[in-house]
Amino acid sequence: MKPGMICLLTGWLIVSACLADGIPKTDSVTVDIQMPAIYFGAGDEFWLHIETRSLSGNPIDCRLFVILRIYDSFFMYPSWRASYPPGYNADWADVIIDDEIRVILDTVTFPDDWTIVIDDLQFATACASPSWELISNIDRVDWSVGP
Numbered sequence: 751m752k753p754g755m756i757c758l759l760t761g762w763l764i765v766s767a768c769l770a771d772g773i774p775k776t777d778s779v780t781v782d783i784q785m786p787a788i789y790f791g792a793g794d795e796f797w798l799h800i801e802t803r804s805l806s807g808n809p810i811d812c813r814l815f816v817i818l819r820i821y822d823s824f825f826m827y828p829s830w831r832a833s834y835p836p837g838y839n840a841d842w843a844d845v846i847i848d849d850e851i852r853v854i855l856d857t858v859t860f861p862d863d864w865t866i867v868i869d870d871l872q873f874a875t876a877c878a879s880p881s882w883e884l885i886s887n888i889d890r891v892d893w894s895v896g897p
Contacts, residue, residue, distance in 0.1 A: 780802070781875045782889055784800070787893075789894055792864040792897060797855055799851050812878065814847075817873070871894055
């Protein structure tokens, strides 16, 4: 944790645990969000994977951030705890990046009687080095659910 540091990750202000300068250094790692669709309804399967790639060809130590935004609320992988100001309770997974697909959320199926509409959802992901430098692109996907 770096107290008092502030950075911008996909337009969200995250305080307490933060990436050093907020400027992507895309020469080390790429991250890519994978989902079966961007709109989900009754009976649809939903899952979330992150494809990671080491551009050097060697394994790289990384802090993997995955953030779910639901309207103005934030939830961070792997605990999925709510993250609110002023502390934002940042969470991440310490991983070794290689060329692989990481399962973040296993497959679930929306109930056949699903009727709730949620139209302002977003996943975002990025990697930071153990010294808090942003070493990847920032990927994000807007998505929604409905009947």
